[in-house]
Amino acid sequence: MRSTGKLGITLLVLTFLTIALVDLTRDKQIDWTRTYDQREKMPYGLFFTRTELPKILGDKEVKVHDFNAMNYPDLKNFLRGKENGSLVYIVDGMYDGKEAIKELLAYVERGGEVFISTNSLPLDLLDTLGLYQEYYYPQDFNEVIDFEDRPFMLTDGSTAFYKDLDYPGLFYEIDSVGISRVGYFKAEDREIPNFVEVKRKKGRFLLHLEPLMFTNYYMLKQQNYNYAASALKLLSRREVFWYDALAKSNDSARTPLRVLLQNDGLRQAWYILLFGLLLFLLFRSKREQIAIPIVEPEKNLSKEFAKTIATLYYESGNPGNLVQKKIEYFLYDLRVNFLLDTLALEEPSFSKQLAAKTGVPLADCIQIITLVIKYRKITATTDRELIDVNKQIEEFKNKANIL
Known part of the structure; x- marks a missing residue:
């Protein structure tokens, strides 16, 4: 029993030493994943924008809420009675079904306002609004590929420069009634629209084709912040509903094991502890294995x-x-x-x-x-x-x- 206690203490000390060594020596790489998650502080998360939104719209005393109505029944129930509010979608792509798109259209026609910044709009929404979306490829505009900063502008004069947007989205043939240009980028002295306003009866859509502009990486630069803030200030309602795709999953049961796995240090400690317990069981069992001769692999010639x-x-x-x-x-x-x-x-x-x-x-x-x-x-x-x-x-x- 005494030897077992000493072994346990030794394993515990080795566990803490290993945790300290791993934390000191590991290389913390920057995660450039485009999550568009309001909880993420990584470069392409939306933590700063979501936190800053009440300040951006503060002069209107706007209340900001989160919602996660993805499918048609949930969305229909959620939008009931919220015609005086604004929905904000900042996502990589919108993949809502036909029924959900119809509900969004009905919401806008009743007086609602929808702001969408995405790389890909649903075809059903584009067809209904009479819009055409494409991506900017320099060769299609007889332009040499340009790796320098590209200017993006709003009609109110706000300008920002973005270097990493090689193939930004664009709208074309936007001369229909009720559609007006809000923002554009320049290429070969042409003003190519990528941000439009579409009025539908009592409400309107604000459609923007580059969600990266609202991520932490760009919002922490003053000029880019001014551009994104000017775009968000177009929201005219006193109540804003921010679309959060992960809201429901994060409201699920929070078990102690889930807390351990979410924290890097605790997760490493948990795995090391399990490994230590496995070693303890192997030594405690006092089983011996027959020596296995080492067979050298054939050399690679x-x-x-x-x-x-x-x-x-x-x-x-x-x-x-x-x-x-x-x-x-x-x-x-x-x-x-x-x-x-x-x-x-x-x-x-x-x-x-x-x-x-x-x-x-x-x-x-x-x-x-x-x-x-x-x-x-x-x-x-x-x-x-x-x-x-x-x-x-x-x-x-x-x-x-x-x-």
Whole structure:
């Protein structure tokens, strides 16, 4: 009994030491998951926006509530008698069914207001409102891919710049009656709408196509905050209902084990404790196993084999043949990694496309393509030319991060 107590104390001490060591040495990576969750403080959560919303709308003494009416019956019951309020959806995509969309439309027509910021609007809603949604692809607008900040503006003059929105959503053909442009972004001196107001009888929809603008990462920048705050200030009702997809799941039973698993430190301690108890049971059982001989796995000689074959091929083969294979493998890498059409290798625009997709200077791209075209048509080369071609191709692959 005495030895068992000592063993238990030893395991307990080792558990605490292991927890401390794990907490001190672990690398806490930033989670860039696009959760759009109002409880999350990660970059793409909505904690700051949800917390700040009463302040943004404070001059109107607005009351903000959360709701989680996803399906048709729940939504119908929830919206009953709330025509003087505003619904706010900030989600990655809206996937409500036809009946739920009809209920939202009926709510707006009775006088309600709905603000939606999402990457994908339901087709039923778009068709009913007479809207068309698409995504901005630079090549469709004869624009070179631009990695610099892109300006997004509201009609009230608020402007913000966003660098990571490569393919933002847009509306087109919005000349229908009752639809007006509220915000847009600029591309090649064009004003492309991505935020519209749609009036339906007594109410209206405010439809915005980039929810990332309301996440913590952007809201903590002053200019971006001003843009998002100006968009949210368009809400004109004194009572706001914030859509929270996880509200019901978070209101479920809170068992002690659930609390342990939610906290990083407690979760690690729980697993280590279980592991310690397992070790204790193994030692306590005093069972012995027959020694199992160690069988060494066969050595992997793939590299040596490839080196031997390459040496034999080089000594007895034709350097020109090796150059041809080196070039073909290089073109294969361009097709796989950058989706380039190597059949258009000799066209002037190919080098520009290669530079745009690899990030390698245009002069280097022109040089390597010229080299490939030259030696692709030559079947007889010297060893010196083989070495030179191999060196230039490998240098380009390093610049383009081709593994």
